[in-house]
Amino acid sequence: xxxLEFMRELEARLADIPESERREALQYYxxxxxxxxxxxxxxxMEELGTPEEIAQHIKAGLNGNEEGEFTENGYESxxxxxxxxARQPYVSYGQTQGDDATVDREASKSAAGxxxxxxxxxxxxxxxxxILFSPVILPFGAAVLGLILGAAGAVFGVWIGLLxxxxxxxxxxxxxxxxGFVKLFTLPLGGAVLLGIGLLMLGIGMILTxxxxxxxxxxVPPLFRWIVTLCQKPFGKRKEGGR
Amino acid sequence: MVFNxxxxxxxxxxxxxxxxxxxxxxGYKITQEVxxxxxxxxxxxxxxxxxxxxxxxxxxxDRECAGRNRRYYKVTERGRRQLSLYESxxxxxxxxxxxxxxxxx
Numbered sequence: 001x002x003x004l005e006f007m008r009e010l011e012a013r014l015a016d017i018p019e020s021e022r023r024e025a026l027q028y029y030x031x032x033x034x035x036x037x038x039x040x041x042x043x044x045m046e047e048l049g050t051p052e053e054i055a056q057h058i059k060a061g062l063n064g065n066e067e068g069e070f071t072e073n074g075y076e077s078x079x080x081x082x083x084x085x086a087r088q089p090y091v092s093y094g095q096t097q098g099d100d101a102t103v104d105r106e107a108s109k110s111a112a113g114x115x116x117x118x119x120x121x122x123x124x125x126x127x128x129x130x131i132l133f134s135p136v137i138l139p140f141g142a143a144v145l146g147l148i149l150g151a152a153g154a155v156f157g158v159w160i161g162l163l164x165x166x167x168x169x170x171x172x173x174x175x176x177x178x179x180g181f182v183k184l185f186t187l188p189l190g191g192a193v194l195l196g197i198g199l200l201m202l203g204i205g206m207i208l209t210x211x212x213x214x215x216x217x218x219x220v221p222p223l224f225r226w227i228v229t230l231c232q233k234p235f236g237k238r239k240e241g242g243r
Numbered sequence: 244m245v246f247n248x249x250x251x252x253x254x255x256x257x258x259x260x261x262x263x264x265x266x267x268x269x270g271y272k273i274t275q276e277v278x279x280x281x282x283x284x285x286x287x288x289x290x291x292x293x294x295x296x297x298x299x300x301x302x303x304x305d306r307e308c309a310g311r312n313r314r315y316y317k318v319t320e321r322g323r324r325q326l327s328l329y330e331s332x333x334x335x336x337x338x339x340x341x342x343x344x345x346x347x348x
Binding site: 021024025027028029031032034035036047048049053054057058060061062064 | 269274284286290
């Protein structure tokens with residue numbers, strides 16, 4: 001196909017769009033081939049694709065539904081959707097998903113607008129409310145803080161207690177083992193009992209100690225991270241809101 | 244490329260490419276420059292340019308070049324605003340993605 005045929009076929013395939021649109025598109029592709037094809041017109045046309053594909057793209061654009069995706073295979077048009085001509089993400093070719101995306105986008109846009117408009121007013125309102133209700137908030141907050149600290153203290157206390165028991169059992173078990181071993185020569189039966197009890201205590205002590213240490217190892221880093229996130233939250237939000 | 248390019252991002256890229264030229268630039272050059280960044284077929288860009296033009300983000304004018312008229316595209320004031328919106332959105336978006344990849348919270 002030479003250039004004349006190429007352009008003629010494109011024109012024929014665009015016969016059903018408005019005259020002005022057709023002229024625009026043909027002028028664009030004339031320009032394009034002029035600029036691209038100085039060296040090799042044929043190659044330029046091949047890269048453009050067939051007139052049929054080009055016409056399809058142009059019509060999809062006119063209908064406001066060039067809602068395909070640009071995938072690794074190039075452009076893939078989603079012909080199934082029909083949408084008012086506005087700029088929207090080509091999220092997918094699925095009808096419902098595409099429409100959802102539109103709605104989401106509008107929503108987030110208006111939300112962003114509201115946030116910008118009321119940002120300062122909102123902050124003022126919050127500050128005012130905090131001041132007004134401080135007689136209520138302060139004791140209540142203190143109570144909550146106290147509760148949290150108390151609970152944390154209790155957990156910590158139980159933990160320390162269990163750890164101490166574990167370590168104590170370890171030592172006691174060791175001592176009993178030594179005693180039992182010594183007794184084994186003078187009083188074999190008593191020695192064996194002592195040895196047994198010692199081994200039992202040693203075992204329980206080991207389990208408790210390891211369990212407690214493991215708990216700390218597993219729980220403290222996430223807990224710490226959580227607290228840091230909690231402290232960062234108000235600042236992060238303000239940064240986003242007040243741009 | 245593994246990642247797909249959505250319409251908004253393609254609009255943003257086209258606006259950015261066109262806005263680099265104070266005097267405006269023409270279809271073939273825009274296509275080549277966009278294709279250096281993302282994989283789109285040559286025929287994808289005309290509808291995008293046309294739509295941006297209808298949305299008054301781009302304006303066109305013809306300029307004589309080597310004995311013929313060539314259509315030039317230029318970013319309008321509205322297009323510039325749209326582009327800066329895209330740029331700030333992109334900064335936020337890419338920062339969040341990067342944050343997730345690099346294990347922040």
